[in-house]
Amino acid sequence: MxxxxxxxxxxxxxxxxxxxxxxxxxxxxxxxxxxxxxxxxxxxxxxxxxxxxxxxxxxxxxxxxxxxxxxxxxxxxxxxxxxxxxxxxxxxxxxxxxxxxxxxxxxxxxxxxxxxxxxxxxxxxxxxxxxxxxxxxxxxxxxxxxxxxxxxxxxxxxxxxxxxxxxxxxxxxxxxxxxxxxxxxxxxxxxxxxxxxxxxxxxxxxxxxxxxxxxxxxxxxxxxxxxxxNVEWRTRYIGPSWDLAKVRGSRFNTGDGLRIALDRGAMPFGNWSGCHSASWDLNAPDVNELEFGAVFKRDDYLEGIVVNADGERFFDEGADIRALTYAKLGRAILAQPGQVAWQIFDKHGAARLHGEYRVKQSARYRADTIGALVAQLEGMKREACLATVKSFNAAVRTDIPYDPGKKDGRCTQALAIPKSNWALAIAEPPFEAYAVTCGITFTxxxxxxxxxxxxxxxxxxxxxxxxxxxxxxxxxxxxxxxxxxxxxxxxxxxxxxxxxxxxxxxxxxx
Ligand SMILES: Cc1cc2nc3c(=O)[nH]c(=O)nc-3n(C[C@H](O)[C@H](O)[C@H](O)COP(=O)(O)OP(=O)(O)OC[C@H]3O[C@@H](n4cnc5c(N)ncnc54)[C@H](O)[C@@H]3O)c2cc1C
Known part of the structure; x- marks a missing residue:
């Protein structure tokens, strides 16, 4: 006041x-x-x-x-x-x-x-x-x-x-x-x-x-x-389930300045139900701490596929370059059952992952077969997930060359949710999966x-x-x-x- x-x-x-x-x-x-x-x-x-x-x-x-x-x-x-x-x-x-x-x-x-x-x-x-x-x-x-x-x-x-x-x-x-x-x-x-x-x-x-x-x-x-x-404001303004998002940054940003200004009659403006939110390791604490820095960042979804607990893909992993897609991915994950998803990579995708994927805190799974990998994912509908991997692999347009030097247009065909660029089959063992959830960055x-x-x-x-x-x-x-x-x-x-x-x-x- x-x-x-x-x-x-x-x-x-x-x-x-x-x-x-x-x-x-x-x-x-x-x-x-x-x-x-x-x-x-x-x-x-x-x-x-x-x-x-x-x-x-x-x-x-x-x-x-x-x-x-x-x-x-x-x-x-x-x-x-x-x-x-x-x-x-x-x-x-x-x-x-x-x-x-x-x-x-x-x-x-x-x-x-x-x-x-x-x-x-x-x-x-x-x-x-x-x-x-x-x-x-x-x-x-x-x-x-x-x-x-x-x-x-x-x-x-x-x-x-x-x-x-x-x-x-x-x-x-x-x-x-x-x-x-x-x-x-x-x-x-x-x-x-x-x-x-x-x-x-x-x-x-x-x-x-x-x-x-x-x-x-x-x-x-x-x-x-x-x-x-601010868990209460998140739920109030951004919506249901946003109390369950993990905070990627400072615990001190609780909307104090906005409240102070609104109390004085300032005009609210912009996307109050919107925020920057990214893919974040499921093992991360509810609120980040400086000692962890960026270890929970999971932004390499371009290198594989992302599936929810129903075993289904739910967004186009190759829609655009990472800088133009990662900040809306947290919201997409939060909307999935249990607010969780798994990023799945084969040997080649895994070889391109950034260092933070390898930290000890990582919710990481590894196996020599895709079946054995999926069997480890708690809460996952396994048959559905295996079917998703299979149909994804079959849908990759192998006639278009894979090229990480540009938006290569190497896409999938005839999938309800396409992968529009950099589509590679999840085929070569060993396979890796990373459990992720929504990390909110800022409102x-x-x-x-x-x-x-x-x-x-x-x-x-x-x-x-x-x-x-x-x-x-x-x-x-x-x-x-x-x-x-x-x-x-x-x-x-x-x-x-x-x-x-x-x-x-x-x-x-x-
Ligand atoms: C994990 C993570 C990675 C990010 N990476 C990037 C990136 O690579 N590139 C990029 O452009 N952006 C990135 N961002 C976003 C970027 O950090 C922010 O957009 C930017 O730093 C915001 O700056 P700011 O000064 O507005 O807020 P902040 O840097 O958050 O500063 C707000 C300050 O206000 C203080 N404060 C709060 N309430 C009060 C109060 N009542 N009284 C006094 N002080 C108060 C806080 O303690 C803090 O010091 C990232 C954010 C996170 C969390």
Whole structure:
């Protein structure tokens, strides 16, 4: 609830004062903090997590980042000099504004709001260079690209770079830059409500060490993530069974900022029943922990088939490249009986799996015959599963060459659910299966912001003094998402929010 400041606050020790207050210390919050400092404002950042767990989903992320780039020159500049062998083995291509718009529009079923899409796409390249200036380092992202017969890699466009050190690296670089810029971070400090004085947001009430504190600010930037770690909100907004999804990232993203803003009359915007959710190991804990990092990621479904407990396939594993399909797969798995599915590979598919499939936590099964493999899968309708494998194998168009160097069109024929590319029979022993479930990454529903990231109220008017960025911004992603856009949008919107907050403070002062 919007709250007035505690009476007699000026006599209290627990009152802080700043130009710009940022709530949340992930990519969006820290970019906002850095940009606001650079524009000449004093900045305090509130982080709900203790210092050891700081950094939100940003820190859990894999660090893939999607931006417009103009070819090898951009990649060279962004990684700080490609080696001769990197140049030799890579076809980087380019990723135009038009391609980014196309990918975003297509995977969101043309629902991404043009204003939001514009802000993301048009600022992506420049923001990447800005992140580099802040000390973030990048590497070519060799995973998930097309593999040519001569061993070279053809970049499939979009996410051509990853942050050095993945989420940990991104988070470290951002905290260092924020502190260097003069921002002060208050850990284990949870924003509870906004201070609203005569229709203007003038700060936040927060809880620190069990006591409420007042932080007065001329502008407040909310950047405290979505509601993915809030089991009740997930069920309320995304729907039945979403209480059963496993959380892939931070346990601190429980929708606090959204609640605080909605209580003040902010306009809800975007796909509140939608989220990013991926295939996740069945053995993963209900909520991820930093020590596990990415070990539960199960994104190699392109290399085999995926079946449910009825023994049936339920989606097209080869519909498109991984970056454009993986973020809707969690939802598809959650809709299956028992919220479980199995990825099944033969020897050749298994040989192409990423390292995380081999970790000791993996819900992994192995056998020399497909019958013996399927017999191990608890709850599986075995005969149906064996029939599915058989009919899948028979349906593979062997007349079309398999080619991991492109979308090869090697599909199945006459199956109710096709595999549209990279279809190979599950034929050669040994066989492997991996039990997977739905892992939720982040929620798509958020707030309506304008071009300065100012939060709009239900009447479409700015809520004076209030801005938002990152996962809290609605209207960008619907149903699905192009991989690498989470970090990019957090950086783009965070930077805009921080800069416009600081400029507004300075304008007020002049
Ligand atoms: C496992 C995983 C892998 C991912 N991989 C990628 C990837 O490779 N590429 C990509 O683009 N995206 C990826 N993402 C998505 C990406 O991490 C997010 O979209 C992005 O980091 C969001 O940034 P943010 O700043 O909005 O939120 P966050 O980074 O989650 O930051 C939110 C912050 O708010 C704090 N907070 C919450 N409530 C409060 C409160 N009441 N008071 C104070 N602070 C509060 C949290 O503690 C946290 O510090 C991945 C996510 C996960 C979970």
């Amino acid at each position: 919007t709250t007035a400041p505690a009476t007699g606050e000026s006599e209290q020790d627990n009152v802080e004062q700043t130009d710009v207050l940022v709530v949340g210390a992930g990519m969006a919050g820290l970019c906002a903090a850095i940009a606001a400092c650079h524009a000449g404002a004093s900045v305090i950042v509130l982080e709900k997590a203790p210092k050891a767990e700081r950094g939100g989903n940003t820190r859990f992320s894999n660090g893939a980042i999607r931006a417009v780039y103009h070819g090898v020159e951009d990649i060279d500049a962004l990684v700080g000099g490609l080696s001769a062998s990197e140049r030799e083995r890579s076809e980087f291509g380019s990723y135009s504004r038009e391609q980014y718009y196309d990918d975003l529009a297509r995977v969101t079923q043309y629902r991404s709001h043009p204003d939001m899409a514009d802000m993301l796409v048009e600022n992506s390249r420049e923001t990447l260079f800005w992140l580099q200036q802040q000390g973030m380092r990048f590497l070519p992202l060799y995973e998930w690209q097309f593999k040519l017969p001569d061993g070279r890699i053809r970049f499939s466009g979009g996410s051509a770079l990853e942050v050095y050190g993945a989420g940990e690296g991104a988070s470290e670089a951002l905290f260092r830059a924020a502190e260097r810029s003069g921002a002060r971070v208050l850990y284990q400090t949870k924003a509870l409500s906004l201070i609203d004085e005569a229709g203007r947001i003038t700060g936040v009430i927060a809880r620190k060490d069990g006591a409420d504190i007042v932080i007065r600010a001329q502008r407040v930037v909310l950047a405290c993530g979505g509601f993915e770690a 798509f529903g958020g707030l309506r912001v304008d071009a300065d990231c100012c939060v709009l109220d239900e009447g479409g008017q700015r809520i004076k003094g209030l801005l938002a960025a990152g996962e809290m911004v609605g209207g960008l992603f619907y149903f699905n998402y192009p991989g690498g856009s989470g970090l990019m949008s957090a950086a783009v919107f965070g930077r805009i929010a921080g800069r416009s907050a600081a400029e507004a403070v300075l304008a007020d002062a002049s």
